[in-house]
Amino acid sequence: MKNRIRSVCILLALLGTGNLQTASAQTTAFTYQGQLYDGGMPANGLYDLQFVIYDAAADGNQIGNGLTNFTVNVNNGLFTTLLDFGSTPFDGSARWLEISVRTNGGEGFNLLTPRQPITATPYAIRASSVSATNISGGILDTQLSTNVVLLNVSPTFTGTVTATNFNGNGAGLTNVPGTLIWQLFSSTNLSAVSNTGYLITNDTQSTLTLPASPKPGDVIRISDAGLNGWRIAQNGGLSGGGQTPVNQVIKSSGGSFLSYTVWTNHANSAPWTSVVSSADGTKLAAANSGQIYTSTDSGSTWILRTNTAAGYYLASSSDGTKLVAVGSGWIFTSADSGATWTQQSPPISGSWRAVASSADGSKLVVAPSSGQIYTSPDSGVSWIARGNSSSWASIASSADGTRLIAGGSGPIYTSTNSGVNWTVRTNLITQAPVLVASSADGLKLVAAVQGAVIYTSTDAGLTWAAQNSGSRVWNAVASSSDGSRLIASTMSSSSPGAIYTSLDSGITWTVQNISSKSWAAVTTSADGSRLAAAVTGGQIYTSQLFNRASTTPGVTGYLLGGQNTAIELQYTGNGQFISLGHEGSIQAY
Numbered sequence: 001m002k003n004r005i006r007s008v009c010i011l012l013a014l015l016g017t018g019n020l021q022t023a024s025a026q027t028t029a030f031t032y033q034g035q036l037y038d039g040g041m042p043a044n045g046l047y048d049l050q051f052v053i054y055d056a057a058a059d060g061n062q063i064g065n066g067l068t069n070f071t072v073n074v075n076n077g078l079f080t081t082l083l084d085f086g087s088t089p090f091d092g093s094a095r096w097l098e099i100s101v102r103t104n105g106g107e108g109f110n111l112l113t114p115r116q117p118i119t120a121t122p123y124a125i126r127a128s129s130v131s132a133t134n135i136s137g138g139i140l141d142t143q144l145s146t147n148v149v150l151l152n153v154s155p156t157f158t159g160t161v162t163a164t165n166f167n168g169n170g171a172g173l174t175n176v177p178g179t180l181i182w183q184l185f186s187s188t189n190l191s192a193v194s195n196t197g198y199l200i201t202n203d204t205q206s207t208l209t210l211p212a213s214p215k216p217g218d219v220i221r222i223s224d225a226g227l228n229g230w231r232i233a234q235n236g237g238l239s240g241g242g243q244t245p246v247n248q249v250i251k252s253s254g255g256s257f258l259s260y261t262v263w264t265n266h267a268n269s270a271p272w273t274s275v276v277s278s279a280d281g282t283k284l285a286a287a288n289s290g291q292i293y294t295s296t297d298s299g300s301t302w303i304l305r306t307n308t309a310a311g312y313y314l315a316s317s318s319d320g321t322k323l324v325a326v327g328s329g330w331i332f333t334s335a336d337s338g339a340t341w342t343q344q345s346p347p348i349s350g351s352w353r354a355v356a357s358s359a360d361g362s363k364l365v366v367a368p369s370s371g372q373i374y375t376s377p378d379s380g381v382s383w384i385a386r387g388n389s390s391s392w393a394s395i396a397s398s399a400d401g402t403r404l405i406a407g408g409s410g411p412i413y414t415s416t417n418s419g420v421n422w423t424v425r426t427n428l429i430t431q432a433p434v435l436v437a438s439s440a441d442g443l444k445l446v447a448a449v450q451g452a453v454i455y456t457s458t459d460a461g462l463t464w465a466a467q468n469s470g471s472r473v474w475n476a477v478a479s480s481s482d483g484s485r486l487i488a489s490t491m492s493s494s495s496p497g498a499i500y501t502s503l504d505s506g507i508t509w510t511v512q513n514i515s516s517k518s519w520a521a522v523t524t525s526a527d528g529s530r531l532a533a534a535v536t537g538g539q540i541y542t543s544q545l546f547n548r549a550s551t552t553p554g555v556t557g558y559l560l561g562g563q564n565t566a567i568e569l570q571y572t573g574n575g576q577f578i579s580l581g582h583e584g585s586i587q588a589y
Contacts (some may be wrong), residue, residue, distance in 0.1 A: 007297040029084035035077045036101075042077025046104035049081060053089050054096045057115055063089040071104050093099040104585040180219060194218035194571070197209035200226045204468060205508060207231045210248055214571040219580075223566035229508040232559040232567075234551065246575030247553040250588070253578065257559070257588035258503065260531070263514040265539040267293060267302045272534035276316040276323075277523040279359075279481070281530025283320030284523070286540055287312035292325055294338040299532055299542040305338040315357040315364070318399070322361025324380055331366065333380045347374050347383040356397040356404070359440070362403030365419055367392035373406060375419040386419040396438040396445075399481070403442025403460060407434030413449060425461040437479040437486070440526070444483025446506060448474035453551055454488060456506040467506045473497065476522045476533075484543075485528025489519035491536065499533055503585040504562030510587060515539065522542065548588045560587040 011246050032051075037042040052066035070082045089095060095118040141150060148150035149155045191209045192198070195218055200206050205228045210220065210346040214234045223468070224230055234248040251296040270288040284295040286302070292312060293302040312332075316457030323334040328351045330343040346352075354367040364376040366383075370391050374383040391409035404415040409432040412425040437446040445457040447464065454469040454477070475497070477488040484505050490497030497519050499512040520536040529545040549559035553575070561567060570579040579586075 027084075028087045029082055031080055032083050033078075033080045034328050036074045036079060037077055043074045044076060045074060046071045047074055047079075048072070048102050048104055048106070048109070050100040050109050051083055052098045052191060053085055053118070054115060055093060055099055057096050057117070058290075060096075063095065076533075101459055112115075123171045126440065127537070161571055172200065180221065182221075185222075189345055192220050194220065197221035197223070200224040200230050202226045204228050205231060207233055209233045210235045210569075210577065211571075212236075216571055216573040219572045220571075220577075221566070221568045222561070224563055226563065229504065229560065229565065231563040232561075232569075234553075234555055234557045248555075248575045248577065249550055249553040250559055250569060250577045251550040252548070252577065252586075252588070255547040256579070256582070257548040257550070257586050258545055258586050259548040260501065260512060260543045263499075263512065263533075263541045263543045264299075265541050266295075266299045267540040269535075271537055271539050272520050272537075272540065274312060274314045275521045275523050275532050275534040275540060276284045276314045277525055277530065277532060278316060278320030278551055279318040279526035280320075281525030281527075281532075283316070283337060284532055284540075285314050285316060285320075286521075286532075286534055287314050287325060287450065292341075293513030294323075296337070298530060298544075299540060302336060302540075303338075305334075306332070306341060313352065313355050315355045317357055318359040322357070322379065323358055324355055324361075324364055326355045326366050329378065331380055335361075335379075337582060344380040345383075347385065351391050354395040354406075356395045358397055358401030359399035363397070363418060365397055365401075365404055367395045367408070373419060373422075377418070384419075386415075387413065387422040391433075394435040395431040396436050396479075398438055398442030399440040405436045405438055405442075405445050405461060407432075407436040407447060409433050412436065412461060414445075416442075416460070425457075425464070435474055435477045435488075437477045439479055439483030440481035444479070446477050446479055446483075446486055446488075448477040448488050450474050453508075458483075460504075467502075467509070469500065469506070469509045476519065478522050478524045480524055480528030481526040485524065487522045487524050487528075487531050487533075489522045489533060491518045501531070502562075503528075503587060504565070508562040510558065510560060510589075512543070513589075558589055560589070561585075 037326045047070050049069045051065060053063045054060045055063055064085050067083055072079050096115035097118050098115045099112045102109045171330050180195055180197050182199055184201055185198040185206055188202060188204060189207050192211050194211050195216050198208060203226055208222055208230060209230065222230055222232065272286055272288045275284065275286040282296060282298050284299050286293050290307060291304060292306045294300045294305055310326045311501060317323045317484050321335060323582050325332045329349045331346045332341045333344055334341045348371065350368045350371055352366050353369040358367050362379050365373060365381050367373045371389050372385045373387050375386055376383050389412045390408055392406055395406045397404050402416060402418050404419050406413045407507050412434060413422045415422045415426055432449050435448040439474045443458060443460050445461050447455045450473055452471050454467050455464040456467055457464045472490045474488055475491045479486050486502040486506050488500050498516055499514060499519060501512060502509050517538055518536045520534050522533045532540060533541045534540045551559060561584060565586060567582035567586060568580040570580050573576050
């Protein structure tokens with residue numbers, strides 16, 4: 001029996017080696033199929049089989065543990081048995097299978113020779129645990145699944161991407177909710193990208209246009225480190241869904257934006273030459289060629305006070321009760337808001353061109369069209385000649401009357417002792433004529449040069465900085481008491497002028513929404529909230545600064561911010577952005 005089984009098992013091994021199959025791509029087991037002949041006839045019944053793996057066809061080393069499969073059913077010579085050596089024996093090296101057989105429950109196993117080489121089929125079990133060091137050759141991009149992300153393209157993920165431990169600074173990432181990447185903004189125009197901060201470094205005003213199709217929650221920040229501020233323009237884009245056109249609007253909680261009201265015309269048409277205001281902006285006085293009018297209701301109604309043949313230039317005390325009017329050889333003063341006037345003795349008979357007053361109306365300074373400047377310490381009763389002769393166009397005084405500034409066809413002059421001594425200030429300003437204004441402390445000065453730009457000084461005229469006002473035919477300028485809010489007007493015989501305002505000490509200027517006119521004079525209240533402007537051959541107009549809750553919806557609406565201002569906006573849907581906070585004065589239009 002022993003010899004018979006041996007011969008039969010050799011046939012079994014030879015037949016079985018070509019029929020190894022993987023049992024599953026997900027396990028290490030595989031099936032072994034073969035044929036068993038007993039005495040030349042197909043065997044039937046139960047047999048026990050042993051299997052051992054070696055690393056050589058003869059001798060060598062056993063690899064791993066062997067297997068014994070009991071009671072293998074053989075039917076008409078055919079059988080199938082399952083082998084599972086695990087993945088460890090199959091590391092890519094050559095392997096041989098040694099087989100032994102006996103009848104079920106018989107004594108001892110018969111060793112079959114030679115060993116059978118293990119062909120490639122069982123090595124499929126290594127695919128789930130193969131080492132990259134054993135892979136050779138290249139895989140083309142076209143052989144990969146379309147779900148595989150390539151490194152040399154910009155993939156779009158339609159599903160949720162979850163990852164941890166990102167490395168790097170995130171530069172270049174855009175439109176990522178909850179994150180904010182800052183960019184330097186040195187150009188004059190740029191379209192904003194959601195969830196991005198922009199640091200303005202430009203020395204001219206920069207315009208940032210809001211995204212056309214933002215998503216709710218998207219954030220935009222802008223901060224100015226340049227010289228002339230920024231403008232945020234609204235986009236005529238689409239809603240968050242990307243299809244429905246919307247009118248974008250920017251809103252502020254609590255109405256913290258600033259804007260001027262529509263300019264309203266008052267008084268009769270006349271050849272106005274001058275207009276002045278009390279500190280609170282309620283009392284106004286205006287002069288034309290021969291008439292002086294006053295108002296006690298911020299310009300809504302006017303009362304004729306004088307009617308002479310002389311033209312006048314005016315100055316007012318801070319409470320509006322003391323007025324001074326100068327003209328062609330005349331000086332008049334009033335101590336009752338213009339109800340009555342006293343003619344003072346002029347120091348000369350020439351034509352006066354400019355006048356200024358201290359806050360209490362006691363210290364006056366007048367400048368002729370040509371000649372010396374004169375000061376009065378007693379509300380115009382007596383006068384003292386000061387300085388050199390020149391052609392003067394404008395003069396301004398600090399609240400206490402000690403600091404003065406005068407401009408004309410020559411250089412700018414300043415005084416720190418009520419006009420006793422004057423110092424020539426020629427830094428940067430060489431054009432003429434020059435119109436001037438002063439803050440209450442006399443430190444912040446403004447010089448509007450006809451045919452050039454506006455200059456400002458923060459050190460009483462020692463140094464000057466040219467501002468981004470544009471070169472224009474400036475003919476009047478006025479300042480709030482702290483020097484932060486300014487108003488200036490232009491006039492040209494060939495092209496009627498406009499009114500410009502600044503809320504940041506002259507750094508940025510905004511043209512007011514009023515039709516072009518030949519403006520002659522402008523004035524402001526102490527806080528810069530109430531403005532008045534007179535037209536040559538027209539009426540007097542007034543406007544008031546107020547807190548505004550939002551911009552004008554649509555592409556015509558915008559925000560303005562000056563130097564060192566900043567704002568953060570968040571999109572809430574339906575075309576609406578809200579201000580999460582801002583620094584400095586922000587203007588809404």
